[in-house]
Amino acid sequence: PDIYLNGQFLRPEEGKISVMDRGFLFGDGVYEVIPCYAGRLFRLEHHLQRLDSSLHAIHMTNPLSTAEWQAILQRLIQQLPGTDQSVYLQITRGSTGKRDHAIPKEIQPTLFAMTQPAIYPDEASLTNGVKAITLQDNRWHRCNIKAITLLANVLLRSEAMDHGASEAILIRDGQAVEGATSNIFIVKKQRIITPPKSEHLLPGITRDLVLELAGQQGMPFEESAISEQALNEADEIWLTSSSKEVMAVVELNGQRVGNGKPGPIYSQIANHYQAYKN
Numbered sequence: 380p381d382i383y384l385n386g387q388f389l390r391p392e393e394g395k396i397s398v399m400d401r402g403f404l405f406g407d408g409v410y411e412v413i414p415c416y417a418g419r420l421f422r423l424e425h426h427l428q429r430l431d432s433s434l435h436a437i438h439m440t441n442p443l444s445t446a447e448w449q450a451i452l453q454r455l456i457q458q459l460p461g462t463d464q465s466v467y468l469q470i471t472r473g474s475t476g477k478r479d480h481a482i483p484k485e486i487q488p489t490l491f492a493m494t495q496p497a498i499y500p501d502e503a504s505l506t507n508g509v510k511a512i513t514l515q516d517n518r519w520h521r522c523n524i525k526a527i528t529l530l531a532n533v534l535l536r537s538e539a540m541d542h543g544a545s546e547a548i549l550i551r552d553g554q555a556v557e558g559a560t561s562n563i564f565i566v567k568k569q570r571i572i573t574p575p576k577s578e579h580l581l582p583g584i585t586r587d588l589v590l591e592l593a594g595q596q597g598m599p600f601e602e603s604a605i606s607e608q609a610l611n612e613a614d615e616i617w618l619t620s621s622s623k624e625v626m627a628v629v630e631l632n633g634q635r636v637g638n639g640k641p642g643p644i645y646s647q648i649a650n651h652y653q654a655y656k657n
Protein backbone atom coordinates (compact mmCIF):
# COMPACT_ATOMS: atom_id res chain seq x y z
CA PRO A 380 0.00 0.00 0.00
CA ASP A 381 0.89 3.64 -0.46
CA ILE A 382 2.30 5.63 2.44
CA TYR A 383 1.55 9.21 3.51
CA LEU A 384 4.46 11.63 3.71
CA ASN A 385 4.14 15.41 4.22
CA GLY A 386 0.88 15.87 2.36
CA GLN A 387 1.41 13.28 -0.36
CA PHE A 388 0.39 9.66 -0.91
CA LEU A 389 3.32 7.77 -2.40
CA ARG A 390 4.69 4.33 -3.09
CA PRO A 391 6.90 3.44 -0.07
CA GLU A 392 10.04 3.53 -2.24
CA GLU A 393 9.16 7.05 -3.40
CA GLY A 394 9.08 8.39 0.16
CA LYS A 395 12.26 10.37 0.82
CA ILE A 396 13.29 12.44 3.82
CA SER A 397 16.41 14.44 4.53
CA VAL A 398 19.34 12.76 6.30
CA MET A 399 19.35 15.96 8.37
CA ASP A 400 15.87 15.18 9.73
CA ARG A 401 16.02 15.33 13.53
CA GLY A 402 14.05 12.10 13.68
CA PHE A 403 16.92 10.38 11.87
CA LEU A 404 19.73 12.19 13.73
CA PHE A 405 18.32 12.37 17.28
CA GLY A 406 15.22 10.19 17.40
CA ASP A 407 13.48 13.54 17.92
CA GLY A 408 9.86 12.62 17.33
CA VAL A 409 6.78 10.76 18.53
CA TYR A 410 4.51 8.06 17.12
CA GLU A 411 1.30 6.09 17.44
CA VAL A 412 0.25 2.55 16.48
CA ILE A 413 -3.49 2.24 15.86
CA PRO A 414 -5.31 -1.04 15.21
CA CYS A 415 -7.82 -1.12 12.37
CA TYR A 416 -10.52 -3.77 12.60
CA ALA A 417 -12.83 -4.37 9.63
CA GLY A 418 -12.24 -0.90 8.21
CA ARG A 419 -12.60 0.87 11.57
CA LEU A 420 -9.75 2.74 13.23
CA PHE A 421 -9.96 1.44 16.80
CA ARG A 422 -10.10 4.13 19.51
CA LEU A 423 -8.71 6.72 17.10
CA GLU A 424 -9.66 9.71 19.30
CA HIS A 425 -7.75 8.20 22.23
CA HIS A 426 -4.68 7.67 20.08
CA LEU A 427 -4.84 11.23 18.71
CA GLN A 428 -5.22 12.61 22.23
CA ARG A 429 -2.14 10.71 23.37
CA LEU A 430 -0.32 11.97 20.27
CA ASP A 431 -1.12 15.52 21.37
CA SER A 432 0.21 14.84 24.89
CA SER A 433 3.41 13.35 23.49
CA LEU A 434 3.86 16.34 21.17
CA HIS A 435 3.18 18.77 24.02
CA ALA A 436 5.79 17.02 26.18
CA ILE A 437 8.45 17.56 23.49
CA HIS A 438 7.42 21.18 22.84
CA MET A 439 5.62 20.59 19.57
CA THR A 440 2.02 21.08 18.49
CA ASN A 441 0.00 18.85 16.21
CA PRO A 442 0.19 20.38 12.73
CA LEU A 443 -3.07 18.63 11.71
CA SER A 444 -6.59 18.52 13.12
CA THR A 445 -8.35 15.31 14.14
CA ALA A 446 -10.44 15.52 10.95
CA GLU A 447 -7.32 15.90 8.83
CA TRP A 448 -5.65 12.87 10.45
CA GLN A 449 -8.85 10.93 10.07
CA ALA A 450 -9.00 11.68 6.34
CA ILE A 451 -5.37 10.64 5.82
CA LEU A 452 -5.67 7.43 7.81
CA GLN A 453 -9.00 6.52 6.16
CA ARG A 454 -7.42 6.88 2.76
CA LEU A 455 -4.52 4.63 3.82
CA ILE A 456 -6.71 1.86 5.24
CA GLN A 457 -9.10 1.88 2.28
CA GLN A 458 -6.27 0.38 0.25
CA LEU A 459 -6.70 -2.93 2.08
CA PRO A 460 -10.45 -3.41 2.27
CA GLY A 461 -11.69 -6.16 4.58
CA THR A 462 -8.23 -6.63 6.12
CA ASP A 463 -7.33 -6.01 9.76
CA GLN A 464 -4.43 -3.58 9.83
CA SER A 465 -1.88 -1.88 12.01
CA VAL A 466 -1.64 1.82 11.24
CA TYR A 467 1.56 3.64 12.14
CA LEU A 468 1.99 7.39 12.27
CA GLN A 469 4.96 9.45 13.29
CA ILE A 470 5.81 13.11 13.57
CA THR A 471 9.42 14.19 13.79
CA ARG A 472 10.64 17.69 14.46
CA GLY A 473 11.94 18.02 10.90
CA SER A 474 15.17 19.44 9.54
CA THR A 475 16.95 22.78 9.41
CA GLY A 476 19.79 21.33 7.35
CA LYS A 477 22.28 21.14 10.17
CA ARG A 478 22.95 18.99 13.23
CA ASP A 479 22.46 20.89 16.48
CA HIS A 480 20.82 19.45 19.59
CA ALA A 481 19.14 22.75 20.50
CA ILE A 482 15.53 22.94 19.34
CA PRO A 483 15.32 25.44 16.46
CA LYS A 484 12.58 28.10 16.45
CA GLU A 485 11.65 27.87 12.79
CA ILE A 486 11.18 24.30 11.63
CA GLN A 487 8.59 22.26 9.73
CA PRO A 488 7.75 18.83 11.15
CA THR A 489 7.96 15.68 9.07
CA LEU A 490 4.67 13.77 8.93
CA PHE A 491 4.59 10.11 8.04
CA ALA A 492 1.91 7.42 8.16
CA MET A 493 1.57 3.92 6.79
CA THR A 494 -0.55 0.82 7.17
CA GLN A 495 0.28 -2.87 7.21
CA PRO A 496 -1.95 -5.94 7.22
CA ALA A 497 -2.13 -7.44 10.72
CA ILE A 498 -3.55 -10.56 12.29
CA TYR A 499 -5.45 -9.96 15.54
CA PRO A 500 -5.24 -11.75 17.79
CA ASP A 501 -2.42 -14.16 17.15
CA GLU A 502 -4.34 -17.43 17.76
CA ALA A 503 -1.49 -19.48 19.24
CA SER A 504 -0.54 -16.81 21.78
CA LEU A 505 -4.20 -16.27 22.62
CA THR A 506 -4.85 -19.90 23.48
CA ASN A 507 -1.45 -20.94 24.85
CA GLY A 508 -0.13 -17.69 26.31
CA VAL A 509 3.45 -16.45 26.02
CA LYS A 510 6.70 -16.47 27.97
CA ALA A 511 8.25 -13.41 29.59
CA ILE A 512 11.34 -12.62 31.61
CA THR A 513 12.01 -9.75 33.98
CA LEU A 514 14.77 -7.25 33.27
CA GLN A 515 15.90 -4.10 35.02
CA ASP A 516 14.31 -1.06 33.42
CA ASN A 517 17.21 0.97 32.08
CA ARG A 518 15.09 3.47 30.13
CA TRP A 519 14.84 7.17 30.90
CA HIS A 520 12.27 8.73 33.25
CA ARG A 521 9.86 9.99 30.59
CA CYS A 522 8.34 6.72 29.46
CA ASN A 523 4.89 8.33 29.26
CA ILE A 524 6.00 10.04 26.03
CA LYS A 525 5.48 7.78 23.01
CA ALA A 526 8.87 8.74 21.58
CA ILE A 527 10.37 7.13 18.47
CA THR A 528 13.63 6.94 20.46
CA LEU A 529 13.26 3.23 21.21
CA LEU A 530 16.81 1.88 21.49
CA ALA A 531 16.40 0.79 25.13
CA ASN A 532 13.11 -0.97 24.31
CA VAL A 533 14.69 -2.62 21.27
CA LEU A 534 17.61 -3.98 23.32
CA LEU A 535 15.38 -5.13 26.20
CA ARG A 536 12.97 -6.94 23.89
CA SER A 537 15.88 -8.52 22.07
CA GLU A 538 17.36 -9.75 25.35
CA ALA A 539 13.99 -11.35 26.13
CA MET A 540 13.97 -13.06 22.72
CA ASP A 541 17.52 -14.35 23.35
CA HIS A 542 16.06 -16.06 26.44
CA GLY A 543 13.28 -17.64 24.38
CA ALA A 544 10.69 -15.21 25.80
CA SER A 545 8.48 -12.92 23.78
CA GLU A 546 8.46 -9.97 26.17
CA ALA A 547 10.59 -8.36 28.88
CA ILE A 548 8.72 -7.16 31.97
CA LEU A 549 10.63 -4.19 33.31
CA ILE A 550 11.53 -3.69 36.95
CA ARG A 551 12.30 -0.23 38.29
CA ASP A 552 13.11 0.30 41.98
CA GLY A 553 11.70 -3.12 42.82
CA GLN A 554 8.40 -2.50 41.00
CA ALA A 555 7.16 -4.08 37.78
CA VAL A 556 6.17 -1.10 35.62
CA GLU A 557 5.34 -2.34 32.11
CA GLY A 558 6.68 -4.50 29.28
CA ALA A 559 9.29 -3.36 26.76
CA THR A 560 6.44 -2.94 24.24
CA SER A 561 3.29 -3.44 26.34
CA ASN A 562 1.54 -2.64 29.63
CA ILE A 563 1.20 -5.23 32.37
CA PHE A 564 -1.60 -6.53 34.56
CA ILE A 565 -1.62 -9.17 37.29
CA VAL A 566 -4.48 -11.03 38.93
CA LYS A 567 -4.24 -11.87 42.63
CA LYS A 568 -7.14 -13.49 44.46
CA GLN A 569 -9.53 -12.59 41.59
CA ARG A 570 -8.46 -8.94 41.70
CA ILE A 571 -7.06 -7.28 38.57
CA ILE A 572 -4.10 -4.97 39.28
CA THR A 573 -2.16 -2.67 36.97
CA PRO A 574 0.37 0.03 37.93
CA PRO A 575 -0.98 3.60 38.05
CA LYS A 576 0.03 5.97 35.25
CA SER A 577 3.33 7.71 35.85
CA GLU A 578 6.40 8.91 33.99
CA HIS A 579 7.68 5.30 34.19
CA LEU A 580 5.15 3.79 31.82
CA LEU A 581 3.27 4.53 28.63
CA PRO A 582 -0.42 5.29 29.22
CA GLY A 583 -1.60 2.45 26.98
CA ILE A 584 -4.84 2.80 25.06
CA THR A 585 -5.41 -0.95 25.43
CA ARG A 586 -4.67 -0.70 29.17
CA ASP A 587 -7.36 1.95 29.57
CA LEU A 588 -9.84 -0.14 27.59
CA VAL A 589 -9.16 -3.23 29.71
CA LEU A 590 -9.84 -1.20 32.88
CA GLU A 591 -12.98 0.24 31.27
CA LEU A 592 -14.24 -3.24 30.37
CA ALA A 593 -13.39 -4.61 33.83
CA GLY A 594 -15.39 -1.74 35.35
CA GLN A 595 -18.38 -2.30 33.06
CA GLN A 596 -18.39 -6.01 33.84
CA GLY A 597 -18.11 -5.49 37.59
CA MET A 598 -14.76 -7.27 37.72
CA PRO A 599 -12.75 -6.04 40.75
CA PHE A 600 -9.68 -4.03 39.74
CA GLU A 601 -7.24 -1.48 41.14
CA GLU A 602 -4.44 0.73 39.89
CA SER A 603 -1.57 0.19 42.30
CA ALA A 604 2.13 -0.57 42.26
CA ILE A 605 3.16 -4.18 41.60
CA SER A 606 6.26 -5.26 43.51
CA GLU A 607 8.61 -7.75 41.91
CA GLN A 608 7.49 -10.24 44.55
CA ALA A 609 3.79 -9.66 43.77
CA LEU A 610 4.60 -10.28 40.10
CA ASN A 611 6.34 -13.56 40.96
CA GLU A 612 3.41 -14.66 43.13
CA ALA A 613 0.64 -13.54 40.75
CA ASP A 614 -2.16 -15.96 39.82
CA GLU A 615 -2.22 -14.47 36.32
CA ILE A 616 -0.08 -12.02 34.35
CA TRP A 617 -1.29 -10.25 31.19
CA LEU A 618 0.31 -7.98 28.64
CA THR A 619 -1.69 -5.41 26.67
CA SER A 620 -0.90 -3.40 23.56
CA SER A 621 -2.41 -2.31 20.27
CA SER A 622 -0.69 -5.20 18.53
CA LYS A 623 -1.06 -7.86 21.27
CA GLU A 624 -4.57 -6.92 22.47
CA VAL A 625 -4.63 -8.82 25.80
CA MET A 626 -2.17 -11.69 26.09
CA ALA A 627 -1.58 -14.08 29.00
CA VAL A 628 1.94 -14.70 30.30
CA VAL A 629 2.10 -18.38 31.30
CA GLU A 630 5.80 -18.58 32.13
CA LEU A 631 7.89 -15.95 33.92
CA ASN A 632 11.65 -16.44 34.19
CA GLY A 633 11.18 -20.14 33.43
CA GLN A 634 8.58 -20.60 36.21
CA ARG A 635 4.94 -21.38 35.53
CA VAL A 636 2.44 -18.61 36.20
CA GLY A 637 -0.66 -20.11 37.88
CA ASN A 638 -1.15 -23.56 36.36
CA GLY A 639 0.87 -22.66 33.26
CA LYS A 640 -2.20 -21.89 31.11
CA PRO A 641 -4.06 -18.63 30.48
CA GLY A 642 -6.20 -18.14 33.60
CA PRO A 643 -9.97 -17.83 34.08
CA ILE A 644 -10.01 -14.03 34.57
CA TYR A 645 -7.89 -13.72 31.44
CA SER A 646 -10.46 -15.73 29.46
CA GLN A 647 -13.22 -13.41 30.68
CA ILE A 648 -11.42 -10.20 29.81
CA ALA A 649 -10.24 -11.57 26.44
CA ASN A 650 -13.87 -12.45 25.58
CA HIS A 651 -15.09 -9.01 26.61
CA TYR A 652 -12.33 -7.45 24.52
CA GLN A 653 -13.32 -9.47 21.43
CA ALA A 654 -16.98 -8.59 21.99
CA TYR A 655 -16.15 -4.88 22.30
CA LYS A 656 -14.10 -4.98 19.09
CA ASN A 657 -16.94 -6.43 17.02
Ligand code: PDD
Nearest residue numbers: 412559560561562581583584585620621
Ligand atom coordinates in the same frame (compact mmCIF):
# COMPACT_ATOMS: atom_id res chain seq x y z
N1 PDD B 1 3.74 -0.25 21.67
N2 PDD B 1 4.19 0.36 26.70
C1 PDD B 1 5.10 0.45 25.72
C2 PDD B 1 6.52 0.70 26.08
C3 PDD B 1 4.70 0.32 24.37
O1 PDD B 1 5.59 0.44 23.39
C4 PDD B 1 3.33 0.06 24.07
C5 PDD B 1 2.80 -0.07 22.66
C6 PDD B 1 2.41 -0.04 25.13
C7 PDD B 1 0.94 -0.30 24.91
O2 PDD B 1 0.26 0.86 24.45
P1 PDD B 1 -1.04 0.73 23.53
O3 PDD B 1 -2.01 -0.13 24.25
O4 PDD B 1 -1.52 2.11 23.40
O5 PDD B 1 -0.62 0.11 22.22
C8 PDD B 1 2.89 0.12 26.43
C9 PDD B 1 3.34 -0.18 20.28
C10 PDD B 1 2.24 -1.13 19.89
C11 PDD B 1 4.58 -0.29 19.42
O6 PDD B 1 5.56 0.35 19.77
O7 PDD B 1 4.56 -0.97 18.39
